[in-house]
Amino acid sequence: MNLKSFAKTALFSATLLAPFTASASLLHFDLIPSTGIFQNVLDTDGAPIVATNTDLGASFESELVWSDEGGTSSSLTLNTIKSVDITTAGSPALLSTITHNNMVLQTPVATLASGQIFGGLNLSSMFSLGEGRYKELPGSPTLGEVAEMVLASPDTPAMLPGADIPNSILSLFNFVFDETLNNASPCPYGDPNPCDDAFTAFLLGDIPLPIQIKLIIDSEAYMLTIFNTINDPTGDFANAIMDQMFITMEGEETVLYTFAQLMYVPEPASLGILGLGLLGMAARRRLLS
Ligand SMILES: [Ca+2]
Ligand SMILES: [Ca+2]
Numbered sequence: 627m628n629l630k631s632f633a634k635t636a637l638f639s640a641t642l643l644a645p646f647t648a649s650a651s652l653l654h655f656d657l658i659p660s661t662g663i664f665q666n667v668l669d670t671d672g673a674p675i676v677a678t679n680t681d682l683g684a685s686f687e688s689e690l691v692w693s694d695e696g697g698t699s700s701s702l703t704l705n706t707i708k709s710v711d712i713t714t715a716g717s718p719a720l721l722s723t724i725t726h727n728n729m730v731l732q733t734p735v736a737t738l739a740s741g742q743i744f745g746g747l748n749l750s751s752m753f754s755l756g757e758g759r760y761k762e763l764p765g766s767p768t769l770g771e772v773a774e775m776v777l778a779s780p781d782t783p784a785m786l787p788g789a790d791i792p793n794s795i796l797s798l799f800n801f802v803f804d805e806t807l808n809n810a811s812p813c814p815y816g817d818p819n820p821c822d823d824a825f826t827a828f829l830l831g832d833i834p835l836p837i838q839i840k841l842i843i844d845s846e847a848y849m850l851t852i853f854n855t856i857n858d859p860t861g862d863f864a865n866a867i868m869d870q871m872f873i874t875m876e877g878e879e880t881v882l883y884t885f886a887q888l889m890y891v892p893e894p895a896s897l898g899i900l901g902l903g904l905l906g907m908a909a910r911r912r913l914l915s
Pocket of ligand 1: 806
């Protein structure tokens with residue numbers, strides 16, 4: 627057997643086996659290179675804070691560290707898993723975490739003020755993957771249209787090698803960070819001294835959170851929901867946070883988990899069948915007339 631026909635046979639076997647393997651991927655996420663990073667970050671003096679980016683193999687990490695006081699510094703660490711599979715509708719899959727390590731500041735120092743998170747995921751499937759659309763945005767723009775909007779921002783590269791634009795979720799979060807004075811009274815976020823700190827993020831394009839995307843996979847309609855929970859690594863949507871603010875107590879660590887959940891949506895398929903039925907009726911009426 628020459629190499630070419632061997633490759634063909636291998637591909638054919640893989641196609642045959644695919645629907646029967648447990649790892650058949652309904653939806654697959656790949657982190658786009660050069661994304662999953664903090665960028666354009668400033669402290670309260672207007673000085674840049676440069677992120678440390680590290681490829682950890684299975685995941686990619688971007689970290690901000692500020693207010694170093696003799697070895698105790700606060701930090702935000704974004705860890706994005708490079709390759710994630712959803713094999714079953716309904717089961718949430720973890721995409722990334724942001725960990726806030728919140729130190730109590732003893733002396734007035736510059737603290738994290740604002741910045742951006744630039745994220746990008748390519749979507750693929752073992753089955754046919756139709757055009758995805760953002761449900762909550764006016765006119766339900768396609769994934770590609772929103773990705774082009776993000777790429778048109780002066781804060782993102784105009785070209786993103788490795789991005790499959792029509793099948794990518796590109797996101798640019800603008801965030802503000804409020805490291806409160808610990809002896810403030812009353813504390814801005816409610817708790818008694820030392821006062822909690824808060825992180826608020828907004829997506830470019832006013833995309834509401836959770837992000838909801840309509841997808842057609844293998845001719846079936848699904849809703850992809852990307853949502854966050856705080857300190858809950860189980861992916862329970864009941865614990866999803868619906869606003870864009872998360873608060874960390876002083877001296878503690880908060881983890882913001884980002885999950886993707888794919889839900890089967892039966893309605894459009896039934897409508898399709900109904901549509902076919904109506905077409906059939908129309909055709910019969912023409913025949914009868
Ligand atoms: Ca603090
Ligand atoms: Ca504080």
